Amino acid sequence: MPSKTKPVSTTTATGKKGTSLKGRKPPATRSANEELEISTEEMQSINEELQTVNAELNAKNQALNLLNNDIRNLLDSTHIAVLFLDRDLHIRNYTPAMTKLFHLRDGDSGRPINEILPGINYPELKNDVAHVLQDMVVTERTLRGDGDAPTFLLRMRPYLTVDNVVDGVVLTFVDVTLSQLNNEHARLAAIVNSSRDAIFGFSLGDRITSWNASAERIFGLPAAQIVGKPLNQLLPPEPSEETRLFFASHHRTRRLDEFEMTWVRPNGESVPLALSYSPVCDDNGILFAGKLIARDVTERVRAARHTEMILGELNHRVKNTLATVQAIAQQTLANATHLPDFAESFLARLLAMSRTHNLLARDTWAGAPLTGIINNELAPYRHDDACTNDERVRLQGDELILPPKQALALSMALHELVTNAAKYGSLSVPEGRVSVTWTTRAQDQRPWLLLQWMETGGPPVVPPTRRGFGTRLINEGVPYELDGEVTLAFPPSGVTCTIDVPLDEVVP
Structure with missing residues (x-):
């Protein structure tokens, strides 16, 4: 419903009042303007x-x-080769370094990667992608090139969108050739440094370039003092001809398995060394350095000298043993009345020598125990197998190791005493007794042994009317062999024997 406008009163020329609409806007226009x-x-x-x-x-x-x-x-x-693939193995993107591994071009985005000729051997690509997409894991693989081709560490991980949705894989190829080479160099350096042999290198100009820890120990020279110095500083004062020629030569193209020299350390100590030389060449076979390995052969030299001494000693002992056997055979034969008697006495004496040889061989001929020698002879006459004192045998003396010469001579003398006691003396009757005592003393700066044999309880002793082999061996052989004195007596109560001889060496 239209709004009512209040009329305005006006006065006309006739003096009558009227109403005017001038200056007033229609309502619709004003509303439109406002809108x-x-x-x-x-x-x-x-x-x-x-x-x-x-x-x-x-x-x-x-x-x-x-x-x-x-x-x-x-x-x-980036220098790292990175390849982005979708779920269907189509190429999304790649870094420039990938062009060295796959023959990629600018228009290859969107192409399947299996259509691109690879520059590396990686037949497991499809299986690895399936494994990463299925198990949502990161996988790694080392791809080794053939020959001089580089080695790469491949790491493959899922490609995630901003919504954390797996939509492919990302492959990174890291060249680890230099790293592996450095690791190999470090491993070889550790091996060289941990070697017990001295290993050192030198240049073509005969300047020492490397010096391991064992070289410091063997030569007695620290690396800081010798590296950079001329090789001929290692030439010993009195070299062999082979050593002198090696150090004088400047064309060492051939390997030398071993040559020996004696090095004198700064402290004056001499060390026998066995050295071997190897030329060091590049890939083209061109010599550019040399390497020496020096081994301390002190133990080997000592063992060789010991072996030489043992062989000399063995030769001497074999000759002495054969001479002793010959003398025993001759003397036994001269005193035997018939062949069976000779065989019995001769074999018994050889057996006594054999038992003493066994005692000496047990300790590599260093010596034999005196108690062992005595017990070997008296064992058949004891009441039991024990080596201690019993009713028939009594031993008294300190533990003593006899040198081989004294052991053999005394064992033969004891064998003759035991044999005589078993045949005619105290060991021939059950109530007989044998006592063996010994002591040691120092005389004229030499150790001496005083051994006493005493028989009791046997038949009355009658002095022999003739001197047999056993008597001569004790009275003459022992003093001659050992440069000592022997007193053999035949009182009626029992045979006694005193042996007083020097010991060249008592082994503790």
């Missing part, structure tokens, strides 16, 4: 918001472009 003004304000507000959104969008676009540029520069500048 238009509101719309204009809203449009201005929307324009301001659009300007803000456009500014934000431009800023985000600039940030996105900057990020894309950073990513592109990052991919282009």
Whole structure:
């Protein structure tokens, strides 16, 4: 319903009042103007918001472009080969370093990777991708090149979108050739440094370039003192001809298995060395350095000298043993009345020698225990197998190791005493007794042994009317062999024998 307008009173020329509509707007126009003004304000507000959104969008676009540029520069500048594949093994992206592993070109994005000729041997690619996509794991593999080709460490991981959805795989190939080479060099250096042999290198100019820890120990020279010095500083004062020729030569193209020299350390100590030389050549076979290995052969030299001494001693002892056997055979034969008697006496004496040889051999001929020698002879006449004193046998004396010469001579003398006691003396009757005592003393700066044999409880002793082999061996052989004195007596109560001889060496 239209609004009512209050009329305005006016006065005409005739003086009558009337109503005028001049200066008044229609109601519809005024409402439209108001709505238009509101719309204009809203449009201005929307324009301001659009300007803000456009500014934000431009800023985000600039940030996105900057990020894309950073990513592109990052991919282009990295030396690591990186390959992006989708779930179907199609190429998404790659770094320039990948072109050395696969023959990729700018238009290869979107192509299946299996259509690209690889520059490395990697037949497991498809299976590895399936494994990573299925199990959501990171896998690693070492790809070794053939010959001089580099070695790569491959690491494959899932490709995740911003929504954390797996949409492919990312492959990185890291060249570990230099790292492996450094590790190998470090391993070889550790082996060289831990070797018990001296290992050192030198240049073609005969300057020492390396010196391991064992070289310091064997030569007695620290590395700081010898590295860089001329090789001929290791030439000993009195070299062999082979050693002198090696150090004098400057064309060492052939390997030398071993030559010996004696090095004198700074402290004056001499060390026998066995050296071996190896030329060091490059891949083209050109000599550029040399290597020496020196081994301390002190123990080997000592063992060789010991072996030589043992052989000499063995030769001497074999000759002496044969001479002793010959003398025993001759003397036994001269005193035997018939052949069975000779065989019995001769074999018994050889057995006594054999038992003493066994005692000496047990300790590599260093010596034999006196108690062992005595017990070997008296064992058949004891009441039991014990080596201690019993009713028939009594031993008294300190533990004593006799040198081989004294052991053999005394064992033969004791054998003759025991044999005589078993045949005619105290060991021929059950109530007979044998006592053996011994002591040691120092005389004229030499150790001496005083051994006393005494028989009791046997038949009355009658002095022999003739001197048999046993008597001559005790009275003459022992003093001659050992440069001592022997007193053999035949009182009626029992045979006694005193042996007083020097000991060249008493083994504790």
